[in-house]
Amino acid sequence: MFNDDKDRKLCIICSKGTLDMAYPGLVLANAALMEGIDVTLFFTFWGLDIINKRKMNKLKFVPIGNPSMPIPNAIGGLPGMTNVATAVMKREIKHLDFPEIGEFLEMIHDAGGKMYACKMSVDMFGDMYMMKEEDIVDVVEDVVGATDFMEMSEDAQIIFI
Known part of the structure; x- marks a missing residue:
């Protein structure tokens, strides 16, 4: 059984942008939110495709x-x-x-889930694939560095997908 005296936090790192790798993080985030768990999603490397306006509903x-x-x-x-x-x-x-994907992200946001894009990945892919911060869906709160994510994930369960 879980300790009810402590607020639970879950951070999910989404690092892959294929259809079969996008849904596990989103399903887990949604389930955790339904259980009252504080959820933060961090999209890095190819996981940025999940939050890219042009790509998110075209994942393969x-x-x-x-x-x-x-x-x-x-x-x-x-x-x-x-x-x-x-x-x-x-x-x-x-x-x-x-x-x-797009609707799922909105559902997670509306339920209180927080979403962030990895600054290093955005900067790197911006040069390689012409991705800009404007390409990121509006439900993503900010583009943050790894040290910021370390602060956000303190005392949280972390799942890497």
Whole structure:
């Protein structure tokens, strides 16, 4: 059982920007908020795609290199298989009545979840991929450095995805 005398904090580091890696962090954040847990999401490296206005609802699921996929890597690597796998996963997500990424982020924000983008990643990807702070969805509170995140995550459970 959990200690009721202490306010619980959860920090989730989202570091990957594929469809199958975006939902775990969002689902955990939403579940924690429903339990009254203080939640902070920190988006870094490819996880910035989750909060990028142009990319967030176009994330892909890449079947190659995933040992849990029920198809061989040789087939997963064929042209068009990423699109097929993405379509199947999106259909299943819709079937389970989960919201798309953008709506999920809004739900988490509206429930009190805090979201931050990693400054180093924004700066690095800004040069490499022409990403600017204006590309980040409005529900993200700020672009912060790693030391700021260390302060935010003091005494929190941390999950790295």
